[in-house]
Amino acid sequence: MSASQNPRSPSPRAWIAVILGAVVVAAGFTGAWLLRPDAEDPPAAVPTPTVVTPSATPTPEATPPPAPAGFAANTASYDLAALPQVDVFAVVPQLPVDSDPASAPTGEVVSATGAGAPVFADPAGDPVAVLPAEYVYGGTTVPVVERQEHWVRVLLTGRQATPSTGNPGQLSGWLRTQDVAFAAVDARVEVSLSARTIDIVRPGGAERIATDFGSGVEGTPTPTGRSFIMTTRVEPSFGYTRGYPLVYLSVQSPTLDGFGGADVAITAFHYHDARSGAISNGCIRLDPAAIEKLAELPMGTPVLIVP
Incomplete structure (x- = not known):
């Protein structure tokens, strides 16, 4: 095969x-x-x-802590089936490599609610991928590295490029808080x-x-x-x-x-x-x-x- x-x-x-x-x-x-x-x-x-x-599984977070306003809210609907899925096999050139790899995340993780969560390279633009709610090889519970009122920046599976064609480093992206459930990791x-x-x-x-x-x-x-x-x-x-x-x-x-x-x-x-x-x-x-x-x-x- x-x-x-x-x-x-x-x-x-x-x-x-x-x-x-x-x-x-x-x-x-x-x-x-x-x-x-x-x-x-x-x-x-x-x-x-x-x-x-x-x-173990992360502990659900009943009341997320306050966060700065940051980027404006986006309540648009998107066709998730038209977007590539973020998973271990994905190569998504539009998504950025983690820009601050030495810093500790926030202590929160998120997972998509519903069928999945649109993933944005830039909160001011359109989504470039979708984070599935479930995937057999994992990668659907992701750590938050930046928290805003309407948005979270997270780490993701997959790559922007292979080593022979570009930067294969740890991927990141933005999710809308309305599309995810929060949990705490200690x-x-x-x-x-x-x-x-x-x-x-x-x-x-x-x-x-x-x-x-x-x-x-x-x-x-x-x-x-x-x-x-x-x-x-x-x-x-x-x-x-x-x-x-x-x-x-x-x-x-x-x-x-x-x-x-x-x-x-x-x-x-x-x-x-x-x-x-x-x-x-x-x-x-x-x-x-x-x-x-x-x-x-x-x-x-x-x-x-x-x-």
Whole structure:
């Protein structure tokens, strides 16, 4: 089956999506991601954990806090079916790359109400895409990086361009507050590639969950800047993960257009026996305790990776 097939087709199809250092296959059914490592699987004699750790959901926010007026309200109706969908496969040249990748988001996430929310590159213009309310590969709960009375600027999945044609960095866009539901997230993940540390930061302080990990090599580095948890999956048949959760991020490779014949190159946190130093195609390899901690976080949780 060709990797160029449309993943949104309503007919069951085989397709391949690539994770940095891993290949994701959904064959004939939705929701099953078969991840293949970029190194040999561990020996079969080592037992695989069978405990599945479901990820949490954001806490609904009953009364959003006041926000500055900012851009004028827009109450126009749009044909959402005529707009491209923002998802992990999307390439939307009109959408901007995140302009402030070192800053922390607001602590809020949003998801589309109804069928979806129109996405704007500029609140003064027309929408250029649609954020679906549901998508089998996640990415529909997104962190707010700027809050106004009528608008929120958010991080999004997909890319503006592939590395060979432009800037593949973390996408952002504007949503109307009338089209989304707000929720609160009390945590963010901070990764230091140079210090080899990972912290989960909450208002009460930081919890260090890793003091070493595997990350990208020079030619396929782990992308830096802010992103968010797109989705979390558990697939015990992935031998190299030992049945531990895989936590996928919204950001893709800064150097790879695709991987293994597919046209996406996504970053993930996952377990691997080899998990120290520059060793991967960009994914971050962790021990069991760290990956289990990350898998408990809600979708849309911000992640900041610094050099």
